[in-house]
Amino acid sequence: MKDDLGLKIGLEVHCQLTVLKTKLFCSCPSNYRGEDPNTNICEVCTGMPGTLPVLNEKAVEAAVKIALALDCKISESMNFFRKNYFYPDLPKNFQITQYDKAGGSPIAKEGLVETIAGIIRIRRIQLEEDPGKLSYEGTIVSSPISLVDYNRAGVALVEIVTEPDLKSPKHAREFLQKLRSILEHIGVCDGSLEGAMRCDANVSLFGGKRVEVKNISSFKEVERALNFEITRQKTMANVAKAEGMETRHWDDVRRVTVTLRVKEAEEDYRYFPEPDLVPITISKEYVADIRKRMPELPDGRKARFVKQYVISEEIAGVLVGEKLLADIFEESLRTRMASNLLGSWLAIDILGYLNRSEKTLADMKFKPKDLAELARKVEKKELTENTAKSVVIKAIEQGKSTFEFAKEGAAITDEKSIMDAVKEVFEANPKAVEDAKSDPKAINFLMGQLMKATKGRADHELARKTIEQAITAGS
């Protein structure tokens, strides 16, 4: 994306506090996934007349952890506000959230997150309740009705609002991945759960009006939605249509944004202090205690990986980009062997395969220590790296919890067998053998032929050494 577009992207990320057992203001179980519609509901989270909210103690702790992880200033006292607007997924037709004006104070503000492409400033983070979930018959546009499930209503969310510091759709995705890894490291939000991290994006171009895109449910979608929206706004600008302030909905089926509502003016949410909840003080001691118990964060872990396991910054960076990946890596490496090999398998080969095949780390059914054992075998030359990798990929592909080797699959490491194979290859390729005497590139060709003949099982180093010696001996 070129800078002269005057592109400004800011994100509002809603993260469910999946670590909590109950919703933010009532005792309903917060894990609604896999439940029938409208089963995890009570009189409070469905907004029955006369009910009152009471704050979940653990929600504050989780939010403080996030605030610390994002380097925010934590408020000494926070309070809740009502954000008033009507919508069918909102049981009370107001959302209990936090606010930074009119005497309001969210749990924290002014933080930052470092990404490769630069620092993202965090404007504020706030605790609020999730609305219910709407579904449609077909798409949001074509459906003649909407169906409301209040199981999600009242689930605790932390909304993280960034400054418009994101440079491109790709950068937005990078930031979100980093954020997810941070949240997973502090153990408050499991980003692998569908809908646990959702984001709204604000985009403006050429200094035009801000357009808000809602309903972005995954990080891949963020990049797609933003790219679509930027192209759309560029086209609009080219035909000289003025952009009004607008809220659009990302239709992830058709992969387009559609108008949800055009704002005549700044939306009037009529914020005022929630009268049914009392202020919460967050003492220095309380924060200090949580800070003491804060687990290692991705950046710290990356530095440690580089130092402790002697792996490259790049590989370490990829590994800590996903907590589970880093965990598997460390779990595999209790004995600190084969760290480079394992690091690059996980960060490049396995992750690459997973991304290509739309699988996740959860599809890896084997034990990390078995994976480490495999790497160790390669290091001990009992197995070629190629064989090991293909065995691993096959195991993921088939969902197997153990590695299976073809009968003839073991690495060929004894000198005699290699020598026999080299002889066969030399007999079949006399021209190349001749060329190799003056052109080292021909050795590569012979290596290739040898690996082909041994189905890749020949130990690389030994085979090359044997070929080189045979050529030298023959000239």
Add this chain to the structure above:
Amino acid sequence: MKGISREDVRHLAWLAKIELSAQEEETLSKQMADILNYFKILDKIDTKSIEPAYHVREVKNVFRPDEPRKANPDEILKLAPAKKGRYVKAPKIV
């Protein structure tokens, strides 16, 4: 505040999601103006250095333990006028 125009009344009714008849709009614009005018009595008091009393008692830090309790979802769902299966049915969104 000069008064409350029919336009103002219509905008507020839109915000509050209340459909009004022409008669109601008319009566409201008159009555609301009278009442808002009465409220202006507060302008006589200097409150520059006064904090708002959002909460009348100084209660702070009230929490609930994070312990789940299953409620009575069927009794609640039964109250919805329109349903489809276990979903609450609403008209279209866009």
Add this chain to the structure above:
Amino acid sequence: MKMQSAWEIAEGVRKGSISAVEIVEEFFERIEKHDKEIRAFITVSKDSAIQQAKEIEKKRREKKLGRLAGVPIAVKDNICTRGIETTCASKILKGYIPPYDATAVRMLKEEGAVIIGKTNLDEFGMGSSTEFSAFFATKNPRNLNHVPGGSSGGSAAAVAKGLSAVALGTDTGGSIRCPSAFCGVVGVKPTYGLVSRYGLIAYANTLEQIGPIANNVIDAALLLSCIAGHDPHDSTSIGENKDYTKFNSSAKKLKIGVPRQYFGEGTQKAVSDAVWRAIKKLEGEGAEVEEIDLKSVGYALASYYIIAMSEASSNLARYDGLRYGFQDSSGARDWSTLFSKDRKAGFGFEVKKRIMLGTFALSAGYFDAYYLKAQKVRNLIIQDFQRAFKKFDVLMGPTMPTTAFKLGEKTVDPLAMYMSDCDTVPANLAGIPAASIPCGSSNGLPIGLQIMATPFEEGKMLNVAKTLEDILGVYAE
């Protein structure tokens, strides 16, 4: 037949000299006979009441009876009763059966009280005459041409006419004290936070409390003792469980402040005369009386209405017809239209007006001048009361500036109706306890005297009320 007080009924039921079932049936006979003209009840819950009474009889054999054993109680219809329709006197909640009991209701049931029905009110508590019920107006039992006051008009009328031994009301800006004064009964608005609001269908959260309406001070104190206390479901509840029924009737050394602002222009002479007569009697018993100024009280009404309407506009947003209550059936094609139609048909005009005004007061550009300003003025009022209570045990004045007005007299002029709350709203803004007790009458219409105390001094306040009651005699039919 002599009216029995609630504490006498409970004592009799506990001892076995009164049958809970018989007493409940007696009250239903009275309801059948008189409620056709008074119209205090929206719902009468005879079957469940008889059932409850039978269970109390059973429990008596096990000697596990509570402080309100067998006492018939009427509950204002904005307090949730599980399994009994609760409407707020609004079309939008017609047919609504709460899936839970309000905490106060649960506590009453645990003490053995028998819920005989749900009483009429101004829709969602928005009114001072019970004429703004969506269903029908309640009449003043002392004179059927007059209003019973509001918004707990049904509860006060039921108690005054002996259709219920005691009743629960709610008081946002005087809604317990106003009808208590107009009907000649005792009404108590507790300190904000003493009684749980869980299950009280919100009109204005920072102002309202559930409280007792009774025929005498002991009954009111007994009822209050049973519903007071901390509730984990209400973050703003901080009350302790106390027994308010221990009295020591004496006015010696009692310091009474009488704010001049409570005897303003609109106060009827008969009212101020009756109130002063009562205060003088206490002085005769050894109380020290002093007239004082509570300047900020003159701004209370505006501050009160801005806050109440603002909170109401948000509280009442949930009535959209989706999860419960009235839904328009004309087939609105989008959700916004459906909500607007539900609310058009579901709310009465007064409710719409207050929602509109509250929406205005909270909206961008007006928030500071209205809602914020009103909350600041409220702080001044709180401070004024705090200063006064440094010097006085209680403050006294009229509950209402006038006796009950005629039906229809003030329905056309909203401001005139609002003005009649001028003496009751200051206590709600300050969150202090206030009671109304009968202190005389004019042309057969009762006059109420208001006693206010510092937060959580209900004991002191009720002690004064009891002393006055002993001097003046119980005003009963």
